[in-house]
Amino acid sequence: MDDLTSIPQFVIRLFGVNLVFNTETIFMTWIVMAALIVFGFLATRKASFMPNPVQQVAELFVKAFYDLTKDALDDRMAKNYFPLVCGLFMFLLFSNWLGVIPKLSEPTKDLNTTLGFGIMGFFIAHYAGIKKKGIKQYLSEYFQPIFFMAPLNVIGEFAKVISISFRLYGNILGGSIIILIVSHLVYGLMLPPFLMCFFGFFVGTIQAFVFTMLTVVYISVQVK
Amino acid sequence: MAIEGVDLMKAAAFIGAGLAMGFGAIGPGVGEGYAAGKACEAIGRNPEEAGLLTRTMLVGQAVSESTGIYSLVIALLLLFVV
Numbered sequence: 001m002d003d004l005t006s007i008p009q010f011v012i013r014l015f016g017v018n019l020v021f022n023t024e025t026i027f028m029t030w031i032v033m034a035a036l037i038v039f040g041f042l043a044t045r046k047a048s049f050m051p052n053p054v055q056q057v058a059e060l061f062v063k064a065f066y067d068l069t070k071d072a073l074d075d076r077m078a079k080n081y082f083p084l085v086c087g088l089f090m091f092l093l094f095s096n097w098l099g100v101i102p103k104l105s106e107p108t109k110d111l112n113t114t115l116g117f118g119i120m121g122f123f124i125a126h127y128a129g130i131k132k133k134g135i136k137q138y139l140s141e142y143f144q145p146i147f148f149m150a151p152l153n154v155i156g157e158f159a160k161v162i163s164i165s166f167r168l169y170g171n172i173l174g175g176s177i178i179i180l181i182v183s184h185l186v187y188g189l190m191l192p193p194f195l196m197c198f199f200g201f202f203v204g205t206i207q208a209f210v211f212t213m214l215t216v217v218y219i220s221v222q223v224k
Numbered sequence: 225m226a227i228e229g230v231d232l233m234k235a236a237a238f239i240g241a242g243l244a245m246g247f248g249a250i251g252p253g254v255g256e257g258y259a260a261g262k263a264c265e266a267i268g269r270n271p272e273e274a275g276l277l278t279r280t281m282l283v284g285q286a287v288s289e290s291t292g293i294y295s296l297v298i299a300l301l302l303l304f305v306v
Contacts, residue, residue: 163290170293171286173300210286 025110032095032107039090061086068213072220077128081219084124088117089212092168096204099176100196106204108172111165114211118165121215122157129222164214171207175199233306241302248295255288 010021043058051059065086070078092108099106107113130138142153179199183192263281267274 166297167286167290167293170297171289174293174296177300206282206286210283213283214287 022110022112024105025107025113028095028098028105028107029113031104032091032098035094036090061090065089065212069216072216073223077132077223081124081128081216085212085216088121088215089208092117092208092211093205096172096208097200099172099204100200105176106172108168109176111169114165114169115161117168117211117215118161121164121218122161125215125218125222126157128219132223160218164211164218168207168211171203172199175203237302237306241299244295244302245299248292248298252289252292256285259285259288 008022008024010023012019012021039054039058042054044055046052047055066078066082069082069085073081095107095113098104099109126138129141133141142150144153175195176199179192179195182195186192259281263277266277270277
């Protein structure tokens with residue numbers, strides 16, 4: 001049970017500040033990025049009117065997420081923001097699925113990854129809001145219904161980041177802890193592979209979709 | 225074997241983790257069951273929309289699960305960090 005709490009770290013001391021790198025997370029993120037690059041390469045290498053299977057899957061992704069973004073935002077903004085949405089979903093999907101392969105672990109099991117994506121979504125949403133409405137109206141939104149509600153509105157914005165990133169992190173970490181405990185109890189009979197598929201494929205897909213969906217919703221709340 | 229302050233703190237943290245997980249599981253359990261029940265009703269009334277309803281239900285359940293996940297994170301913090 002020791003590998004539950006251990007996080008492999010690599011510390012550099014630079015100008016009196018400790019720079020801590022979570023080596024496993026960084027390495028797994030590289031694996032996911034490499035898999036995505038290979039997938040993109042295979043999908044576009046021989047792009048033709050009669051698509052090969054990989055291109056077919058990629059077109060499915062693109063179509064589904066373009067429609068989804070177009071529903072939430074308007075037509076012109078969907079063109080700008082849909083690459084972000086599709087890329088975010090595919091990265092999260094691949095990283096949630098990575099835990100199914102033995103010896104590999106999900107990069108989303110680390111709070112730093114999910115919090116990074118949450119903060120990225122926060123900044124993008126607010127940038128989109130400022131760009132669409134202008135700084136004056138953007139600031140006046142905080143003083144809606146009455147002026148003394150401003151602190152509550154600010155806290156509400158930060159709570160979105162916390163909730164979206166802790167949801168993904170907790171789901172993935174909780175799933176892997178349950179797998180670990182059950183395989184400790186039954187010594188790897190039938191149950192752990194089944195649980196791995198459930199938490200890796202089913203929960204991982206749903207959580208990746210929910211994360212992407214909520215990022216889109218936060219952007220659309222800001223621009224409306 | 226004398227019981228010291230550290231042991232008491234450990235015991236309190238374990239009890240707290242159990243309570244946090246137990247009480248925190250009530251809300252998501254009720255909420256997700258309610259969502260599933262309503263989805264069943266809707267599918268019964270409108271069976272051709274089953275795919276869309278199931279998808280929406282799953283996303284809604286995943287969102288309403290988040291309070292349970294918070295309590296899981298708190299319980300893990302209590303177990304392993306305190």
